[in-house]
Amino acid sequence: MKPAGFTYHRPATVDDAVAVLAEVNPAGKVLAGGQSLVPLLSMRLAAPEHLVDINRLSSLAYVRVGDDGGSVTVGALARHADVERDAAAYAVLPLLRDTLRHVAHPTIRNRGTTVGSIAHADPSGEMTAVLALLEGTVTLRSTGGERTVAARDFFTGPMSTCADAGELVTSVTFPVPEGRTGAVWTEVARRHGDYAVCGTGVVVTLDDDLRVAGARAAYISVAPEPVVIDLTEAVAGEMVDDADWPAAGRLAAGRLDPGDDIHATAAYRSHLAEVLTTRALREAAGRASVAA
Amino acid sequence: MTTAAFGEPIARLEDPRLLTGQGRFLDDIGHQALAAAFVRSPHAHARIVDIDVSAAVDVEGLVAVYTHEDLDGRVGEPLPLLIPHAALTHGRTAYALAKDEVNHVGEPIVMVVATDRYVAEDVCDRIVVTYDFLPPVVGIEAARSAELLVHDDVPGNVSAHLVQSRGDVEAALAGAPHVLELDLDIERSASTPLEGKGVHARWDADDASLRVYTSTQASTSVRAALAARLELPLDRVEVIAPDVGGGFGVKIVHPWPEEVVVPWAAIRLGREVKWTEDRREHFVGATHERGQLQHVEVGFDDDGRLLGLDVTVWHDNGAYTPYGIIVPIVTTTQLLGPYKPEAYRAEFFSLYTNTVTVTPYRGAGRPQGCFAMERTMDAVAAYLGLDRTVVRERNFIRPDEMPYDHGLIFQDGRPLIYDSGDYPATLEKLKKLVGWDEFEAFRAEARAAGRRVGIGIACYVEGTGVGPYEGGWVKVETDGTVVAATGLTTQGQGHKTAFAQVVASELGVPVERVQVTTGDTRRFGYAVGTFASRAAVMSGNALASAARKVRDKALRIAGEALEADPRDLEIVDGVVRVVGSPPSAPGSSIPLATVAVLANPLRYAFDREAERATQFGGPVDYSKPPVAEGDSPGLEDTGYYSPPRSTFANGMHAAIVETDPDTAEITILRYCVVHDCGRLINPRIVEGQIHGGVAQGVGGALYERMVYDDAGQLLNASFMDFLMPYATEVPVVETDHLETPSPLNPLGIKGAGEAGVIPGSAVLASAISDAEGFAITRMPISPSDLFSLRLAQESR
């Protein structure tokens, strides 16, 4: 299990990086934390001709809270652990830390980048779902310039995105949900830190009378790409304690069509989606009701 | 200084090296060696049509490429069938490199030797093997139906068929007031040590000798096998097991294909060659275990006493049978556990499949046997509405019935006779430890809180310390250091500490002064190996015997020097003295080190010890030779231990689990163990064996399975998908001991290596069944499986 050879590029600036990517396009692959890529290289399931290592691009090693506190932007070289530990980000968007604690193991979080996991678009990747749930955006750079893409347009399938091989994802932005909201991540994995059998992140919004105004959920491991489902119709207008959360869970499960794999049947995943959605929504609503 | 030794929980002597990165495991050796890698079959069943290496030959750093055609002499023959048996009528073994046909994914076909592993893998990538696909036989059902065959010349895919019985089971079942039938299923798992296999070979052309380091559980046997294969005199081959990163059974098999061809290549090339198995190779190129289907028919009376027990086992032996049929023999004999059904019949079919070969994994067939028996006990209890411990207790062999002869033949070919054990007392301890009688109150409390909990129990008896023999060698050096060696190997069990404790106790020296070597054929050439929880029993007693002989000789020589009767002498803290005399009293004591000098009368005083010895040169009897007839120089001796038959350890586990009513997640709330492995050399080491075994039992019950698809591809050949439990998944284990010394050996030891793992699936199935209210018959069980079972129950 040793990687095949490749031509190695270690650009010092973002401009250099996109120049190299353009030059070798489409034979280039970006290496950041390598926690998805290097295992694939070692198993020789991936053997790119060119590897563009962006670990020298220190300008991308940041976690930034927007001026108004309305968003968190994560640069391409911020490790999961950097995002997880960032106090300012936690203050405005605790969901990031809450979710990151479910992402793999501490060593992987120390090395793997949040942006890298999103660019990898693993349908089991928690942060892909969080980005989709919050209707975040992805910023890409190429020699042709910069563009920003909505999460829903970015993910195009399992391990597949709209990014061109000549583009570098430089950052992602997680908007902070507006209004009186509560957000929760929950998942069931076979062992702690494993890819989830089913995972869901939810946001519940309450109106000024503490009635449910909105409920949305995003899922991993039950669809080829991060799926966001609006569940408001099942619970709209109800007080937190009176809302029919299980109905929302059933609604979600009905919209999902998971597959079987070696760890779980489709029926079990579907059932989990229902149960976890119900639990997460109830908890998120509880958080929203005590939110300032 | 520690003088206490046997029975004391002293710290392990192995630890400082291992904790500072100074351990020497296989891949830490032979830094300059060439690296080997293998092209392995990607198909479960195929004929090899062509092997094209032309695209690989110009890779820089390539040294050699070998296929079966190149294997000369006996190296090209099928690997040995290590343990033949009359019932194994259709045993088959693989070639070191596949010849014409492959029978499982992972079978080695081409060996590449290159300057390093990266390059070797580059070469492997460029070798093109063309296959004719053959339909694979995957799973026990497919093997049993025999619509397709693994080996053309093995009818029904049956390698072996064996029936053993005692009493007339048909009559017993016909006459029984109640009869139940159970169909049970245990899936595959594997030893999965964190260090894979590996072998390093160095040929010394000047000396015409071969030195092989290999990560094995049986270095003396690898040596014999290699000498035979490579057609070398035995004394020109030395095999050393360095530090070994876990074995758990898989490393008892030998010689592995790689163990043959790596040394062969080293000789041919005149260069050091090393192969270190990577994780993917280990999954498909080593061995698995556990997979069985079982059918049980049990007849019993109104009290739950077993009148007749009829068990049929279909055992998946994978593609080949290098290790014979040990596993199904153990299953069908050890299944009986602590019980004595009036009539018993066990039949097994060992079946070929196009999957990785099956050989013993810690427990070696016992977990499956225990599962069959204990599921049966629970079924009888449920049927009669009796407490599960009551039914078990009523079927126990009583202490006054020991030794108890089951009238069957065990895996060592000897009668299955239990030596000792007190099962009712063990059960009482366990019930107290887990709070069996208070559980219903806890269940009611939990239920009121919307929680679902259950309690389970499982009992086992484990034949340990099987023969034929082990040996030990002990020598007192002239500086007072005691060196000892035994031929069997160690894989982390703390043998060097435990054996040092045995030797120190017998000899009367501080334990720190004893240095033990294991698994090095240069130091001790006669040995069998480490398996079947036998090391402490076998080598412990052998080393004790050697140490006693050395002690006797030391007392004799010291007696001459001190002009005292040896019967009046004792050895304390490494000093021989007149019994009861104060330490170092002049004229009444002599250091063991000095005795060692005296034991070897030399012409030359080459060091201070030799000089010092002259002061004890008392009156010389010139009529006698310096070394008496029949005596030998030096303070050293060798001892062997060969038992008449196996010892039998036993234990009982109880577990309390919680199952989530919504997500079907299974959590172990408590896990309790009571075990009796005879006298303990080091209680902490024994406890470590139990805890580690339980962790593997939990893994086998709730997480670990080998998932093959219909094409014979192993779908989870990595640690990402083969789910060994982490710290977050293993419960705290509560233990209690009984010590019923074995009457079969001087130290009264029974062995503990496998105990912890045996009842894992049985006890957790029992507890989950209790929580859910329906019987679990297939293990392992995942939350997804439990969810499916719940659905099936609801639709009944």
Place this chain on the structure above:
Amino acid sequence: MTESVSESVATSGPPRVPVTVGVNGVSVSRQVEPRSVLVDFLREDLGLTGTKVSCELQVCGVCTVLVDGRPVSACTFLTADADGADVTTVEGLSDGQTLHPLQESFVDHFALQCGFCTPGFLMMSKALLDGDEVPDREAIVEHLEGNICRCTGYEPIVEAVEHVAEKLRGGPHG
């Protein structure tokens, strides 16, 4: 069969990348293949074989080393990326013959058997104890969740780390 028994010395060879790494406090400079992973660099190029390899997919914790103080899996870390970094391996844990408190505690708690996973557990635990907060039992278990031990059943390892943490806290064992 293909055999070439002559000593082939790589004259051209694949292109290499220069790296300078601080390893256990000593600065070393080497030329490495870009595909070299850190654990092979430590073991093969530097002869520091204390760090072991098992899963090669960063999920067993066996190859854990500290890079700039943070525990990472050396099996999926390109050596080239360690350029300029400080790497600590198990060989750098003890101070000469004096064992690190974690190493002592592992002895006292029988926290190792075969010893193959032990360097990874030690480095992981060191990183935890070097942190700002003294961890409790739950934090220790969670932190060690990516390290597999096939021998001990974990309890003695957790106890060993807990013991050192309690000492740091000046607790009952302090």
